[in-house]
Amino acid sequence: MCADTPDYRSTVFLPETGFPMRAGLPQREPDWLARWEEMGIYDRLRDKAAQAAAAGTPRAPFTLHDGPPYANGHLHIGHALNKVLKDFIVRSQQMMGRDSRYVPGWDCHGLPIEWKIEEQYRAKGLNKDEVNVVDFRQECRRFAEGWADVQREEFKRLGVTGNWADPYLTMAYHAEAVIAEEFMKFVMNGSLYQGSKPVMWSPVEKTALAEAEVEYHDHTSHQIWVRFRVDTSDDFRGKDACLAPDLLDAAVLIWTTTPWTIPQNRAVAFNPVLSYGLYQVEDVLENSTAKVGETLLLADALAEGVLAQAKVARHARLRGVTAEELRALVLQHPFHGIEGGNGEWDYPVPMLPGDHVTDDAGTGFVHTAPSHGDDDYQLGQKFGLPMTYNVEPDGSYRADLPIFGGQAILTPEGKEGPANVSVIKQLAYAGALLAKGKLKHSYPHSWRSKAPVIYRNTPQWFVAIDTPLDDGMTTYGQTIRQRALTSINQLVQWTPVTGRNRLHSMIEARPDWVLSRQRAWGVPLTCFVKKGAKPTDADFLLRNPEVNARIAAAFEAEGADVWYVEGFKEKVLDGIVDPAAYDQVYDVLDVWFDSGSTHAFVLRDRVDGTADGLADLYLEGTDQHRGWFHSSMLQACGTKGRAPYRGVLTHGFTLDEKGMKMSKSLGNTVAPQEVIKDYGADILRLWVAQSDYTIDLRIGKEILKGVADSYRRLRNTLRFMLGALKGFSEAEKVAVADMPEMERWVLHRLAELDSEVRAGYAAYDFQGVFQKLFAFCTTDLSSVYFDVIKDTLYCDGPESTRRRVARTVLDLVFHRLVTWLAPVLVFTMEEVWLERYPGDRSSVHLEDIPETPAEWLDGPLAAKWVRIRQVRRAVTAALEVQRTAKVIGSSLEAAPVVHVTDPALMAALQGVNMAEVCIVSAISLTADPEPPEAFRLPEVPGVAVVFERAEGEKCERCWQILPDVGSHAHASTCARCNTVLGG
The missing domain is CATH 3.30.2320.20 (Class I aminoacyl-tRNA synthetases (RS))
Structure with a gap:
């Protein structure tokens, strides 16, 4: 600018705002958290709903029931994803006019906490079993309390709203009382029974496990091919008489990856629809244990592979074998007559038909140990096979088992014991081992100890899911399975819809629910059994409402610890039945029963619960189809007659940037605390909003950089609006009818977006909502509308209708954009709001999304402006x-x-x-x-x-080049600028 050229910079109405471009979220977010706590935001929203109800305009309730995280350790990125998604829903439903309640909670009982306390004992050289059980439980309680407090602060730091002052804990006295009451409903409705059947068992933790407590990892197992010879002894000659002679010298070949189960074998299964043949070995390779001339029974589809594994150089298929012939066979156990066996295995081994047998792998024949597998157990039940009790809780054979007594299948450290190798050696000595090898495959492990588990027959308490219940609730079925399947198909909305199929298939195929755990920290199975009675006797279980009421009242007053206090049995049974005639059960409930019961003591019992005890939504990761969704369904179908939820939303797992599972050993974990320290919680929340949560989500440094860049662009849009709206007042507003086309096009876009945002939030499509809003901000606003109106905002006079129109539209955009984004960017939108509306009681989170008039929609105008923008x-x-x-x-x-x-x-x-x-x-x-x-x-x-x-010449105020510049009172100005300057 030349020295004699007037300087009009001070006359231009440039944006003014204290809203900084640099967010400083890690430093500033804690101040907003403190402010919200001081204001009591959550309680004020509840008051707002109460006032609306009193005024006759009630807000419809919406309740997202919190799936309880486990009170054990700091939060990981999966926790953050889960809680942020929940917060998106709670906040968006609230701002769309609902009374949106959220009570956070914690799972406090169970093996992980008990395991931690045991570790502390072992480190001091102490034995947990020598400690008073109530004292031990109190230590577990204190441990859970400490971690619940830690996690509460970490969740709050994420900006998650909720009733943090009064969360629920499954170890609270009332919760424990209700869990016991819910369990006793199963006692009373006839579905609870004690059975002896194989369950997944952790020898390390010495307890039964539910499917949800098991994870699958690669594991290298022994694999063996074993001969079961046809029994031709005199005892079975009558049956053999109808067999073809060539079968009497044959051996049925089985394959297994659990050699330790061979001593428990009671049958061999085949499938009548498969094709079987009799194969003769004609030549063998070096080191083969096959014998030239021996004949083996095999499924035809598998014979080539099996014989190759046995190093058979040449063989011949002699003939096919019918299902009738197979059914007529009686086999000898491989250890029949073995030296030192003391007759333990000198019993007949029948051939039994089973649909579970396939020719996908193995030999086409399945070694059947009813005590160590579900298919085996079911077959045993069908054909009356005896159960065996050869394996102790620590994973070792019973001490008096011949040859193998006391040998460990798994050691206390979770390593392989000597049992497998011992069995293989004995099979070789007996001439029953045809081949052996190693196999790497997916195998169940305890998700706590990370050690392999085994199937073990043990007396446990079960809930029968196919027994008609005596409870009068038959609307959705008489059995738990019927009610669950009806709920899944008719009563629940699934997001994504694939969740329905997953839970349906699990419920459809699942066995009875194993409720008992042989541990100390949990709610006990509050029941008594009659001494001397059998589990099948009608009076085996004490079913007495008065006893149940006494138990519940004691738990309500003193907690579940009272069950373990000496004399409790006598206290609750006295005057009703003879205490000496009953034994008290000391197993504890599966922790999934605890969390499955939360609907009763949270939704049903709390003042901030729901009128019908049902949640609008349960939200967890996809693993909870076999966890919380599953247990809640079973539990509620047994006690309420239906699912406890109307909707279920599932999200994927978190992976690193390369799509790898996160692992501390790989060093690729992303801790939410670190993200917050570097970027702020709003960036973490924005990562969630930008991701498709229905699949596995990736996160890492480069991804977070991209998220931060999107945030900066969005922040720039908001900053422009704040600056342009400085000093805007109601008096400045212009009616919509008086607005030019461009502004009416912006209002059309607002009306479009209002419908899309509300629909997106209602469908929990946060990625879709954010994408639409981000595109609107960057494309429609920043790149077009803001760009166009800058000249008007900066250079028109304050009374200019054109400027007033632009600021009116910006105000309308502001109120919608900030409330639309508030559920996602909770801290930033609060900062934006307070920049315009400062005040101790002001908060965007007390606002609703403003209603947007439908008449703003103008399809023809929008179509016209599509073409205008193309010309532009x-x-x-x-x-x-x-x-x-x-x-x-x-x-x-x-x-x-x-x-x-x-x-x-x-x-x-x-x-x-x-x-x-x-x-x-x-x-x-x-x-x-x-x-x-x-x-x-x-x-x-x-x-x-x-x-x-x-x-023309350049106007030194607005920089437009116009013919009239220089012809006005104010030098080097155009007519518009001259007027503004008072010329």
Whole structure:
């Protein structure tokens, strides 16, 4: 600027705001958290709902029931994903007019905490079993309390709203009383029974495990091929008489990856629909244990592979074998008559038909040990096979088992014991081992100790899911399975819908529910059994409502610890039945029963629960189809007659940037605490919003950098609005009817978005909501509308109708955009809101999303502005060519000629200030044919642009180049600026 040129910079109405471009979220977010706590935001929202109800305009309730995280250790990124998703839902439902309640909670009982306390004991050389059980339980309680407090602060730091002052804990006295009451409903309705059947058992932790407590990892197992010879002894000669002679010398071949189960074998299964053959060994390779001339029974589809594994060089299929022939066979146990066996295995081994046998792998015959597998057990039940009790709780054989007594299958450290190798050696000595090897495969492990588990027959307490219940609730079925399947298919909305199929298939195929655990920290199975009675006797279980009421009252007053206090049995049974006639059960409930019962003591019993005891939504990761969703379904179907939820939402797991599972050993974990320290919780929340949570989500440094960049662009949009709205008041507003087309197009976009945002939030499509809002901010607002109205905002006078219109629209945009984004960016939108509306009681989180008039929608206008923006793109691109060639520095130096061949488009453009839209000093529209040198964009047909320089001088205030500059009272100004300056 020359020395004699007036300086008009101070007269321009540039944006003014204290809202910084640099967010400083890690440092500033704790201040907002403290402010919200001081304000009591959550309670004020509940008061707001109460006032609305009192005024006769009640807000419809919405309750997301919190799946309890386990009170054990710091939060990981999966916790953050889960709680942030829940917070999106709670906040968005609230801001859409609901009374959205959220009571956070914790799972406090169970083996992980007990295991931690045991570890502390072992480190001191102490034995847990020598400690008073109540004292031990108190230590577990204190441990859980400490971690629940730690996790509560970590969840709050994520910006998660809820009733943090009064969360639920499964170890609270009332909760323990209700869990016991819920269990006793199963006692009373006839579904609880004690059975002896194989369950997944952890020898390390010495307890039964539920499927949800098991995870699958690669494991290398022994694999063996074993001969079961046809029994031709005199005892079975009568049956053999009907067999073809060639079968009497044959051996049935089985394959197993659990050699330790061979001593428990009671049958061999085959499938009548498979094709079987009798194969003779004709030649063998070196080191083969097959014998030339021996005959083996095999499934035809598997014979080649099996014989190759046995190093058989040449063989012949002698003939096919029918199912009738197989059914007639009686086999000898491989250890029949073995030295030192003391007759333990000198019993017949029947051949039994079973649908579970396939020819996908193995030999087509399945070694059957009813005490150590579910298929085996079911077959045993069908055909009356005896159960064996050879394996102790620590995973060792019983001490008096011949040959193998006391040997460990798994050691206390979870390593392989000597049992497998001992069995294999004995099979070799007995001539029963045809081949052996190693196999790497997926195998169940305890998710706590990480050690392999075994199937072990042990007396446990079960809930029968196919027994008709004596409870009068038959609307959705008489059995738990019927009620669950009906709930899944008819009563529950699934997000994504694939969740329905997953839980349906699990419920459809699942066995009875194992409720008992042989541990100390949990709610006990509050029942008594009659001494001397059998589990099948009608009076085996004490079923007495008065006894149940006494138990519940004692738990309510003193907690579940009272069950272990000496004399408790006598206290609750006295005067009702003879205490000496009953034994007290000391097993504890599966911790999934605890969490499955939360609907009763949270949704049903709390004042901030629900009228019908049902939740609008349960939300957890996909693993909870076999966990919390599953146990809650079974538990509620047994006690309420239906699912406890109306909706279920599932999310994927968190992976690193390469799609690898996170692992401390790999060093690829991303801790939420570190993300918050580096970026702030809003960036972590934005990562969740930008991700498709229905699949596994990736996170890492580069991904977070991209999220932070999106955040900066969004923050810039908000900062512009705040600056442009400085001092805006109600008196400045202009009616919508008086607005030009461009502003009415923006209002149309607001009306469109309002519908889309509400629908997106209702469908829990947070990625879709954010994508739409981000595109609106960056494309419609920043790149177009803000760009166009800057001249008006900066240079028009305060009383200018055009400026008032623009600021009115910005105010309308502001209130919608900030409330639309508030459920996601909780800290940033609060900062934005307080910049405009400071005050001790002010908060965006007390606001609802404003209603947007449907009449703002204008489809024809929107279609017209699609074409106008296409013309703008062509003009902008043409000017960019001139700018790149340094012909011009600013678009205001141009006065392009735009050739339009479409008459309809030309007519549309006539009513629009295209110079303002294209940010040029002047523009000419013509229907004349475009000259050859005209600029064209292939994607904008029928529009061509010829560059022309703007005529006149540059206005030193608005920088437009106009012919009248210099002819007004204020030097070097245009007419508009001269008027604003008072000329």
